[in-house]
Amino acid sequence: MQAPVEQRWSPYADNGGTCMGVAGEDFVVVAADTRLSQGYSIHTRNCSKVTQLTDKCVIASCGMKSDAITLHKHLKARMVMYEHQHRRQPSVTAIAQMLSTTLYYKRFFPYYTFNVLCGVDDEGKGAVYNYDAIGNMERVPYTTSGSGSALVMSVLDAQIAKSNQTIATPSLDKAGIVELCKDVLSSVGERDIHTGDYAEIFLIDAAGISKTEFDLKLD
Amino acid sequence: GLLSDAKNGKMNRNQYDTDVSTWSPQGKLHQVEYAMESVKQGSCSLGLVGKDFVVLAALKRSTGDLASYQKKLFKIDDHIGIGIAGLTADARSLATWMRTECLNHKFQYDSPVTTGRLVSDIADKHQEKTQASWKRPYGVGLLVAGYDRDGPHLYQTCPSGNLYEYKAMAIGARAQSAKTYLEKHLDSMPGADLETLVLHSLKALEGPANDKDVDVKNACVAVVGKNQPFELLEGDALEPYLRQLK
Numbered sequence: 248m249q250a251p252v253e254q255r256w257s258p259y260a261d262n263g264g265t266c267m268g269v270a271g272e273d274f275v276v277v278a279a280d281t282r283l284s285q286g287y288s289i290h291t292r293n294c295s296k297v298t299q300l301t302d303k304c305v306i307a308s309c310g311m312k313s314d315a316i317t318l319h320k321h322l323k324a325r326m327v328m329y330e331h332q333h334r335r336q337p338s339v340t341a342i343a344q345m346l347s348t349t350l351y352y353k354r355f356f357p358y359y360t361f362n363v364l365c366g367v368d369d370e371g372k373g374a375v376y377n378y379d380a381i382g383n384m385e386r387v388p389y390t391t392s393g394s395g396s397a398l399v400m401s402v403l404d405a406q407i408a409k410s411n412q413t414i415a416t417p418s419l420d421k422a423g424i425v426e427l428c429k430d431v432l433s434s435v436g437e438r439d440i441h442t443g444d445y446a447e448i449f450l451i452d453a454a455g456i457s458k459t460e461f462d463l464k465l466d
Numbered sequence: 467g468l469l470s471d472a473k474n475g476k477m478n479r480n481q482y483d484t485d486v487s488t489w490s491p492q493g494k495l496h497q498v499e500y501a502m503e504s505v506k507q508g509s510c511s512l513g514l515v516g517k518d519f520v521v522l523a524a525l526k527r528s529t530g531d532l533a534s535y536q537k538k539l540f541k542i543d544d545h546i547g548i549g550i551a552g553l554t555a556d557a558r559s560l561a562t563w564m565r566t567e568c569l570n571h572k573f574q575y576d577s578p579v580t581t582g583r584l585v586s587d588i589a590d591k592h593q594e595k596t597q598a599s600w601k602r603p604y605g606v607g608l609l610v611a612g613y614d615r616d617g618p619h620l621y622q623t624c625p626s627g628n629l630y631e632y633k634a635m636a637i638g639a640r641a642q643s644a645k646t647y648l649e650k651h652l653d654s655m656p657g658a659d660l661e662t663l664v665l666h667s668l669k670a671l672e673g674p675a676n677d678k679d680v681d682v683k684n685a686c687v688a689v690v691g692k693n694q695p696f697e698l699l700e701g702d703a704l705e706p707y708l709r710q711l712k
Binding site (some may be wrong): 327 | 541569575
Protein backbone atom coordinates (compact mmCIF):
# COMPACT_ATOMS: atom_id res chain seq x y z
CA MET A 248 0.00 0.00 0.00
CA GLN A 249 1.31 3.46 -0.94
CA ALA A 250 1.87 6.25 1.56
CA PRO A 251 -0.83 8.96 1.42
CA VAL A 252 0.09 12.08 -0.60
CA GLU A 253 -1.74 15.34 -0.09
CA GLN A 254 -3.36 16.58 -3.27
CA ARG A 255 -4.13 20.23 -3.46
CA TRP A 256 -5.41 22.63 -6.08
CA SER A 257 -3.10 25.64 -6.42
CA PRO A 258 -4.50 29.09 -7.06
CA TYR A 259 -1.24 30.06 -8.72
CA ALA A 260 0.25 29.41 -12.13
CA ASP A 261 3.51 30.48 -13.71
CA ASN A 262 3.04 31.81 -17.20
CA GLY A 263 6.76 32.22 -17.84
CA GLY A 264 8.71 34.86 -19.69
CA THR A 265 11.48 37.28 -18.86
CA CYS A 266 11.72 41.02 -18.43
CA MET A 267 14.47 43.50 -17.59
CA GLY A 268 15.09 47.18 -17.00
CA VAL A 269 18.30 49.22 -17.26
CA ALA A 270 18.62 52.81 -16.03
CA GLY A 271 20.78 55.33 -17.87
CA GLU A 272 21.80 58.84 -16.86
CA ASP A 273 18.61 60.37 -18.24
CA PHE A 274 16.72 57.42 -19.73
CA VAL A 275 15.61 53.84 -19.08
CA VAL A 276 15.41 50.81 -21.32
CA VAL A 277 12.79 48.13 -20.61
CA ALA A 278 12.73 44.83 -22.44
CA ALA A 279 10.35 41.89 -22.12
CA ASP A 280 9.41 38.91 -24.26
CA THR A 281 5.83 38.26 -25.31
CA ARG A 282 5.45 34.51 -24.86
CA LEU A 283 2.70 33.28 -22.56
CA SER A 284 3.09 29.66 -21.50
CA GLN A 285 1.92 27.04 -19.06
CA GLY A 286 4.11 24.03 -18.48
CA TYR A 287 5.37 22.87 -21.86
CA SER A 288 2.53 24.53 -23.75
CA ILE A 289 2.28 27.98 -25.26
CA HIS A 290 -0.93 29.94 -24.61
CA THR A 291 0.02 32.69 -27.03
CA ARG A 292 3.14 34.07 -28.69
CA ASN A 293 2.07 37.69 -28.63
CA CYS A 294 1.05 38.94 -25.20
CA SER A 295 2.60 42.08 -23.75
CA LYS A 296 3.97 42.05 -20.21
CA VAL A 297 4.33 45.80 -20.08
CA THR A 298 1.79 48.49 -19.21
CA GLN A 299 2.33 52.22 -19.53
CA LEU A 300 1.25 54.03 -16.38
CA THR A 301 2.23 57.66 -17.06
CA ASP A 302 4.09 59.65 -19.71
CA LYS A 303 7.32 58.66 -17.99
CA CYS A 304 6.70 55.32 -16.35
CA VAL A 305 6.03 51.71 -17.33
CA ILE A 306 5.62 48.51 -15.37
CA ALA A 307 6.70 45.08 -16.57
CA SER A 308 5.47 41.98 -14.73
CA CYS A 309 6.41 38.30 -14.89
CA GLY A 310 4.75 35.45 -13.02
CA MET A 311 1.02 34.73 -13.18
CA LYS A 312 -0.60 36.60 -16.04
CA SER A 313 -4.07 36.96 -14.47
CA ASP A 314 -2.58 38.56 -11.35
CA ALA A 315 -0.45 40.81 -13.54
CA ILE A 316 -3.49 41.94 -15.53
CA THR A 317 -5.47 42.69 -12.38
CA LEU A 318 -2.54 44.46 -10.75
CA HIS A 319 -1.97 46.61 -13.83
CA LYS A 320 -5.69 47.46 -14.06
CA HIS A 321 -5.68 48.42 -10.38
CA LEU A 322 -2.61 50.62 -10.85
CA LYS A 323 -4.12 52.36 -13.87
CA ALA A 324 -7.21 53.21 -11.84
CA ARG A 325 -4.98 54.61 -9.10
CA MET A 326 -3.22 56.78 -11.72
CA VAL A 327 -6.54 58.39 -12.64
CA MET A 328 -7.41 58.94 -8.97
CA TYR A 329 -4.02 60.52 -8.34
CA GLU A 330 -4.45 62.85 -11.29
CA HIS A 331 -7.93 63.89 -10.14
CA GLN A 332 -6.63 64.78 -6.70
CA HIS A 333 -3.20 66.20 -7.49
CA ARG A 334 -3.92 67.66 -10.95
CA ARG A 335 -0.74 66.14 -12.33
CA GLN A 336 0.64 62.69 -13.03
CA PRO A 337 2.39 60.86 -10.19
CA SER A 338 6.19 60.69 -10.16
CA VAL A 339 7.99 57.38 -10.63
CA THR A 340 9.03 57.46 -6.97
CA ALA A 341 5.41 57.92 -5.87
CA ILE A 342 4.27 55.05 -8.07
CA ALA A 343 7.10 52.89 -6.75
CA GLN A 344 5.98 53.35 -3.16
CA MET A 345 2.35 52.83 -4.11
CA LEU A 346 3.14 49.57 -5.88
CA SER A 347 4.93 48.36 -2.77
CA THR A 348 1.98 49.08 -0.48
CA THR A 349 -0.49 47.66 -3.01
CA LEU A 350 1.45 44.39 -3.08
CA TYR A 351 1.76 44.22 0.71
CA TYR A 352 -2.01 44.67 1.17
CA LYS A 353 -2.24 41.16 -0.23
CA ARG A 354 0.49 39.84 2.02
CA PHE A 355 -1.58 36.75 2.88
CA PHE A 356 -2.77 35.92 -0.64
CA PRO A 357 -0.18 37.65 -2.81
CA TYR A 358 -0.26 38.77 -6.39
CA TYR A 359 1.98 36.18 -8.02
CA THR A 360 3.81 38.89 -9.93
CA PHE A 361 7.48 39.77 -10.09
CA ASN A 362 7.53 43.39 -11.11
CA VAL A 363 10.03 45.73 -12.64
CA LEU A 364 8.99 49.38 -12.49
CA CYS A 365 10.88 51.78 -14.76
CA GLY A 366 10.76 55.45 -15.55
CA VAL A 367 12.38 58.84 -15.47
CA ASP A 368 12.29 60.49 -12.04
CA ASP A 369 11.58 64.13 -11.16
CA GLU A 370 15.29 64.97 -11.46
CA GLY A 371 15.31 63.58 -14.98
CA LYS A 372 17.36 60.54 -14.06
CA GLY A 373 16.61 56.99 -15.12
CA ALA A 374 14.93 54.88 -12.38
CA VAL A 375 14.49 51.13 -12.13
CA TYR A 376 12.79 49.40 -9.21
CA ASN A 377 12.72 45.67 -8.49
CA TYR A 378 10.01 43.97 -6.40
CA ASP A 379 9.19 40.64 -4.87
CA ALA A 380 5.62 39.31 -4.76
CA ILE A 381 4.77 41.01 -1.46
CA GLY A 382 6.18 44.44 -2.11
CA ASN A 383 9.80 44.50 -1.08
CA MET A 384 11.27 47.17 -3.31
CA GLU A 385 14.72 48.40 -4.17
CA ARG A 386 15.85 51.06 -6.57
CA VAL A 387 18.64 49.62 -8.68
CA PRO A 388 20.71 50.57 -11.72
CA TYR A 389 19.38 47.50 -13.56
CA THR A 390 17.35 44.40 -12.83
CA THR A 391 15.48 41.47 -14.29
CA SER A 392 12.67 39.10 -13.33
CA GLY A 393 10.90 36.01 -14.67
CA SER A 394 11.83 32.51 -15.77
CA GLY A 395 15.03 33.65 -17.50
CA SER A 396 16.09 36.14 -14.83
CA ALA A 397 18.97 34.01 -13.51
CA LEU A 398 20.39 33.85 -17.03
CA VAL A 399 20.06 37.61 -17.46
CA MET A 400 21.32 38.95 -14.15
CA SER A 401 24.89 37.75 -14.35
CA VAL A 402 25.25 39.10 -17.88
CA LEU A 403 24.02 42.52 -16.79
CA ASP A 404 26.33 42.38 -13.77
CA ALA A 405 29.22 41.84 -16.13
CA GLN A 406 28.26 44.23 -18.90
CA ILE A 407 26.81 47.14 -16.95
CA ALA A 408 28.12 47.06 -13.38
CA LYS A 409 31.37 45.42 -14.45
CA SER A 410 31.68 44.52 -10.78
CA ASN A 411 34.92 42.59 -10.85
CA GLN A 412 36.55 43.76 -14.03
CA THR A 413 39.94 45.32 -13.64
CA ILE A 414 40.23 46.38 -17.28
CA ALA A 415 38.42 49.63 -17.90
CA THR A 416 35.91 49.67 -20.74
CA PRO A 417 33.73 52.55 -21.88
CA SER A 418 30.19 52.51 -20.48
CA LEU A 419 27.35 51.89 -22.87
CA ASP A 420 25.31 54.71 -24.32
CA LYS A 421 21.55 54.63 -25.00
CA ALA A 422 21.83 52.73 -28.28
CA GLY A 423 24.39 50.39 -26.76
CA ILE A 424 22.07 49.47 -23.89
CA VAL A 425 19.19 48.82 -26.27
CA GLU A 426 21.38 46.48 -28.31
CA LEU A 427 22.60 44.79 -25.12
CA CYS A 428 19.00 44.11 -23.99
CA LYS A 429 18.16 42.64 -27.38
CA ASP A 430 21.22 40.39 -27.29
CA VAL A 431 20.50 39.29 -23.72
CA LEU A 432 16.86 38.41 -24.45
CA SER A 433 17.87 36.50 -27.57
CA SER A 434 20.41 34.58 -25.51
CA VAL A 435 17.86 33.75 -22.82
CA GLY A 436 15.52 32.50 -25.52
CA GLU A 437 18.15 29.92 -26.51
CA ARG A 438 18.15 28.16 -23.15
CA ASP A 439 14.92 29.09 -21.32
CA ILE A 440 11.99 27.29 -22.91
CA HIS A 441 9.51 29.81 -21.53
CA THR A 442 11.15 32.81 -23.18
CA GLY A 443 10.88 33.49 -26.89
CA ASP A 444 8.56 34.38 -29.81
CA TYR A 445 8.76 38.21 -29.85
CA ALA A 446 10.08 40.97 -27.62
CA GLU A 447 9.13 44.53 -26.85
CA ILE A 448 11.74 47.17 -26.09
CA PHE A 449 10.68 50.43 -24.47
CA LEU A 450 12.91 53.49 -24.35
CA ILE A 451 11.83 56.17 -21.87
CA ASP A 452 13.56 59.53 -21.93
CA ALA A 453 12.77 63.24 -21.90
CA ALA A 454 11.10 62.88 -25.29
CA GLY A 455 8.62 60.32 -24.00
CA ILE A 456 8.12 56.60 -24.43
CA SER A 457 8.94 54.81 -27.67
CA LYS A 458 8.47 51.14 -28.38
CA THR A 459 10.16 48.80 -30.79
CA GLU A 460 9.60 45.12 -31.36
CA PHE A 461 11.88 42.40 -32.55
CA ASP A 462 11.72 38.68 -33.20
CA LEU A 463 12.92 35.92 -30.95
CA LYS A 464 13.03 32.23 -31.73
CA LEU A 465 9.69 30.49 -32.03
CA ASP A 466 10.86 27.17 -30.61
CA GLY B 467 -38.11 86.69 -3.44
CA LEU B 468 -38.06 84.17 -0.64
CA LEU B 469 -36.09 86.40 1.72
CA SER B 470 -38.29 89.44 1.39
CA ASP B 471 -41.43 87.33 1.72
CA ALA B 472 -40.07 85.84 4.92
CA LYS B 473 -39.37 89.30 6.33
CA ASN B 474 -42.81 90.61 5.42
CA GLY B 475 -44.42 87.68 7.16
CA LYS B 476 -46.04 86.58 3.90
CA MET B 477 -44.71 83.09 4.38
CA ASN B 478 -46.83 80.72 6.42
CA ARG B 479 -44.46 77.90 5.66
CA ASN B 480 -42.73 78.18 9.02
CA GLN B 481 -44.46 75.17 10.51
CA TYR B 482 -43.71 72.93 7.56
CA ASP B 483 -40.18 73.86 6.59
CA THR B 484 -38.15 72.58 9.50
CA ASP B 485 -37.26 69.23 8.06
CA VAL B 486 -37.28 67.69 4.66
CA SER B 487 -39.64 64.88 5.54
CA THR B 488 -42.58 67.19 6.29
CA TRP B 489 -45.03 68.04 3.54
CA SER B 490 -46.70 71.45 3.50
CA PRO B 491 -50.48 71.63 3.02
CA GLN B 492 -49.77 72.90 -0.52
CA GLY B 493 -47.95 69.65 -1.26
CA LYS B 494 -44.42 71.11 -1.17
CA LEU B 495 -41.20 70.08 0.54
CA HIS B 496 -39.90 73.48 1.50
CA GLN B 497 -36.44 72.26 2.50
CA VAL B 498 -35.92 71.05 -1.05
CA GLU B 499 -37.00 74.41 -2.40
CA TYR B 500 -34.64 76.20 -0.05
CA ALA B 501 -31.84 73.94 -1.27
CA MET B 502 -32.66 74.94 -4.84
CA GLU B 503 -32.48 78.57 -3.74
CA SER B 504 -28.88 77.89 -2.71
CA VAL B 505 -28.16 76.85 -6.30
CA LYS B 506 -29.60 80.13 -7.58
CA GLN B 507 -27.26 82.05 -5.28
CA GLY B 508 -24.14 80.48 -6.84
CA SER B 509 -22.40 82.16 -9.77
CA CYS B 510 -23.49 81.21 -13.28
CA SER B 511 -22.51 77.96 -14.96
CA LEU B 512 -23.77 77.14 -18.43
CA GLY B 513 -23.52 74.46 -21.07
CA LEU B 514 -24.35 74.01 -24.73
CA VAL B 515 -24.43 71.05 -27.10
CA GLY B 516 -23.17 70.98 -30.67
CA LYS B 517 -23.15 68.12 -33.15
CA ASP B 518 -20.00 66.46 -31.77
CA PHE B 519 -19.13 68.51 -28.70
CA VAL B 520 -20.43 69.82 -25.40
CA VAL B 521 -19.04 73.06 -24.03
CA LEU B 522 -19.27 74.16 -20.39
CA ALA B 523 -18.50 77.68 -19.21
CA ALA B 524 -18.72 79.44 -15.86
CA LEU B 525 -17.99 82.65 -14.03
CA LYS B 526 -15.65 82.14 -11.11
CA ARG B 527 -16.09 84.21 -7.95
CA SER B 528 -13.36 85.50 -5.71
CA THR B 529 -13.78 86.88 -2.19
CA GLY B 530 -11.28 89.66 -2.90
CA ASP B 531 -8.04 90.69 -4.56
CA LEU B 532 -6.01 88.53 -2.23
CA ALA B 533 -8.07 85.44 -2.86
CA SER B 534 -8.14 82.80 -5.56
CA TYR B 535 -11.14 82.22 -7.82
CA GLN B 536 -13.49 79.40 -6.86
CA LYS B 537 -13.30 76.36 -9.12
CA LYS B 538 -16.56 75.75 -11.07
CA LEU B 539 -15.71 73.09 -13.66
CA PHE B 540 -14.50 69.61 -12.75
CA LYS B 541 -13.25 66.68 -14.79
CA ILE B 542 -15.00 63.44 -13.92
CA ASP B 543 -13.57 61.15 -16.57
CA ASP B 544 -12.06 61.49 -20.02
CA HIS B 545 -15.55 61.76 -21.48
CA ILE B 546 -17.49 63.49 -18.69
CA GLY B 547 -17.18 66.80 -16.83
CA ILE B 548 -19.40 68.98 -14.67
CA GLY B 549 -20.13 72.65 -14.03
CA ILE B 550 -21.54 73.53 -10.63
CA ALA B 551 -23.61 76.21 -8.91
CA GLY B 552 -24.25 76.29 -5.18
CA LEU B 553 -22.39 74.75 -2.27
CA THR B 554 -18.94 73.89 -3.64
CA ALA B 555 -18.29 71.45 -0.80
CA ASP B 556 -21.39 69.44 -1.74
CA ALA B 557 -20.27 69.57 -5.37
CA ARG B 558 -16.84 68.16 -4.51
CA SER B 559 -18.44 65.32 -2.59
CA LEU B 560 -20.61 64.47 -5.62
CA ALA B 561 -17.67 64.85 -7.99
CA THR B 562 -15.59 62.41 -5.94
CA TRP B 563 -18.44 59.92 -5.98
CA MET B 564 -18.89 60.31 -9.74
CA ARG B 565 -15.16 59.80 -10.35
CA THR B 566 -15.14 56.61 -8.30
CA GLU B 567 -18.18 55.28 -10.16
CA CYS B 568 -16.52 55.97 -13.49
CA LEU B 569 -13.35 54.17 -12.40
CA ASN B 570 -15.24 51.17 -11.05
CA HIS B 571 -17.26 50.90 -14.23
CA LYS B 572 -14.14 51.03 -16.37
CA PHE B 573 -12.44 48.44 -14.19
CA GLN B 574 -15.39 46.05 -14.39
CA TYR B 575 -16.54 46.53 -17.97
CA ASP B 576 -13.45 47.96 -19.68
CA SER B 577 -15.55 50.75 -21.18
CA PRO B 578 -16.53 54.30 -20.24
CA VAL B 579 -19.77 54.67 -18.32
CA THR B 580 -22.77 56.07 -20.23
CA THR B 581 -23.34 59.67 -19.11
CA GLY B 582 -27.09 59.22 -18.78
CA ARG B 583 -26.66 56.23 -16.45
CA LEU B 584 -24.26 58.10 -14.19
CA VAL B 585 -26.51 61.14 -14.05
CA SER B 586 -29.60 59.15 -13.17
CA ASP B 587 -27.62 57.59 -10.30
CA ILE B 588 -26.84 61.11 -9.06
CA ALA B 589 -30.51 62.02 -9.28
CA ASP B 590 -31.24 59.02 -7.07
CA LYS B 591 -28.63 60.23 -4.59
CA HIS B 592 -30.36 63.60 -4.47
CA GLN B 593 -33.77 62.00 -3.98
CA GLU B 594 -32.48 59.84 -1.14
CA LYS B 595 -31.76 62.98 0.86
CA THR B 596 -35.31 64.23 0.42
CA GLN B 597 -36.90 61.23 2.05
CA ALA B 598 -34.97 60.98 5.32
CA SER B 599 -35.52 63.41 8.16
CA TRP B 600 -31.96 63.11 9.47
CA LYS B 601 -30.38 64.11 6.16
CA ARG B 602 -30.36 67.32 4.16
CA PRO B 603 -30.56 67.80 0.40
CA TYR B 604 -27.37 68.60 -1.51
CA GLY B 605 -27.19 72.37 -1.99
CA VAL B 606 -25.72 72.21 -5.46
CA GLY B 607 -26.92 71.98 -9.05
CA LEU B 608 -24.78 70.25 -11.65
CA LEU B 609 -24.56 70.63 -15.38
CA VAL B 610 -23.14 67.32 -16.55
CA ALA B 611 -21.49 67.31 -19.98
CA GLY B 612 -20.65 63.97 -21.50
CA TYR B 613 -19.76 62.34 -24.81
CA ASP B 614 -20.40 58.64 -25.24
CA ARG B 615 -21.60 56.14 -27.83
CA ASP B 616 -24.90 57.99 -28.27
CA GLY B 617 -23.13 61.29 -28.88
CA PRO B 618 -22.88 64.53 -26.89
CA HIS B 619 -25.21 65.16 -23.93
CA LEU B 620 -25.91 67.89 -21.40
CA TYR B 621 -27.88 67.13 -18.24
CA GLN B 622 -28.97 69.21 -15.28
CA THR B 623 -29.33 67.75 -11.80
CA CYS B 624 -31.20 69.43 -8.98
CA PRO B 625 -31.39 69.13 -5.19
CA SER B 626 -34.93 67.87 -5.77
CA GLY B 627 -33.63 64.75 -7.53
CA ASN B 628 -35.15 65.78 -10.82
CA LEU B 629 -33.19 65.16 -13.97
CA TYR B 630 -33.35 67.10 -17.22
CA GLU B 631 -31.54 66.84 -20.52
CA TYR B 632 -30.87 70.04 -22.43
CA LYS B 633 -29.55 71.38 -25.72
CA ALA B 634 -28.30 74.39 -23.76
CA MET B 635 -28.80 75.51 -20.17
CA ALA B 636 -27.57 77.96 -17.53
CA ILE B 637 -27.85 77.77 -13.74
CA GLY B 638 -26.91 80.09 -10.90
CA ALA B 639 -27.09 83.87 -10.51
CA ARG B 640 -28.50 85.85 -13.48
CA ALA B 641 -28.75 82.60 -15.45
CA GLN B 642 -31.78 83.91 -17.31
CA SER B 643 -29.72 86.38 -19.33
CA ALA B 644 -27.42 83.54 -20.41
CA LYS B 645 -30.43 81.36 -21.28
CA THR B 646 -31.85 84.16 -23.43
CA TYR B 647 -28.60 84.36 -25.40
CA LEU B 648 -28.43 80.57 -25.77
CA GLU B 649 -32.03 80.36 -26.96
CA LYS B 650 -31.35 83.01 -29.56
CA HIS B 651 -28.42 81.04 -31.03
CA LEU B 652 -29.79 77.55 -30.48
CA ASP B 653 -30.40 76.77 -34.16
CA SER B 654 -26.82 77.57 -35.14
CA MET B 655 -25.26 75.22 -32.59
CA PRO B 656 -25.59 71.82 -34.30
CA GLY B 657 -23.78 73.19 -37.32
CA ALA B 658 -21.13 75.15 -35.43
CA ASP B 659 -17.51 74.07 -35.05
CA LEU B 660 -15.86 73.76 -31.66
CA GLU B 661 -14.28 77.21 -31.72
CA THR B 662 -17.64 78.85 -32.44
CA LEU B 663 -19.27 76.91 -29.61
CA VAL B 664 -16.58 78.11 -27.19
CA LEU B 665 -17.09 81.70 -28.37
CA HIS B 666 -20.86 81.34 -27.82
CA SER B 667 -20.29 80.03 -24.30
CA LEU B 668 -18.09 83.01 -23.41
CA LYS B 669 -20.46 85.49 -25.02
CA ALA B 670 -23.35 83.95 -23.08
CA LEU B 671 -21.45 84.65 -19.83
CA GLU B 672 -21.55 88.38 -20.50
CA GLY B 673 -25.17 88.67 -19.36
CA PRO B 674 -24.60 87.01 -15.98
CA ALA B 675 -21.35 88.97 -15.55
CA ASN B 676 -23.56 92.07 -15.44
CA ASP B 677 -21.37 95.15 -15.58
CA LYS B 678 -18.13 93.27 -14.92
CA ASP B 679 -15.71 92.06 -17.60
CA VAL B 680 -15.47 88.44 -18.62
CA ASP B 681 -11.69 87.97 -18.49
CA VAL B 682 -8.99 85.30 -18.16
CA LYS B 683 -9.25 85.42 -14.38
CA ASN B 684 -12.97 84.98 -13.78
CA ALA B 685 -14.03 82.88 -16.77
CA CYS B 686 -13.47 79.19 -17.37
CA VAL B 687 -14.45 76.91 -20.21
CA ALA B 688 -14.35 73.16 -20.71
CA VAL B 689 -14.88 71.07 -23.82
CA VAL B 690 -15.58 67.38 -24.40
CA GLY B 691 -16.62 65.49 -27.51
CA LYS B 692 -15.59 63.47 -30.51
CA ASN B 693 -11.83 62.80 -30.39
CA GLN B 694 -11.74 65.42 -27.67
CA PRO B 695 -11.20 64.18 -24.12
CA PHE B 696 -12.47 66.52 -21.40
CA GLU B 697 -10.22 69.57 -21.36
CA LEU B 698 -10.30 72.65 -19.14
CA LEU B 699 -9.50 76.03 -20.67
CA GLU B 700 -8.45 78.52 -18.03
CA GLY B 701 -6.27 81.60 -17.68
CA ASP B 702 -4.07 82.36 -20.69
CA ALA B 703 -5.65 79.56 -22.73
CA LEU B 704 -8.80 81.70 -22.92
CA GLU B 705 -6.95 84.75 -24.25
CA PRO B 706 -7.34 83.97 -27.99
CA TYR B 707 -11.08 83.40 -27.60
CA LEU B 708 -11.72 86.48 -25.48
CA ARG B 709 -9.77 88.57 -27.94
CA GLN B 710 -12.08 87.47 -30.75
CA LEU B 711 -15.08 88.61 -28.75
CA LYS B 712 -13.82 92.18 -28.37
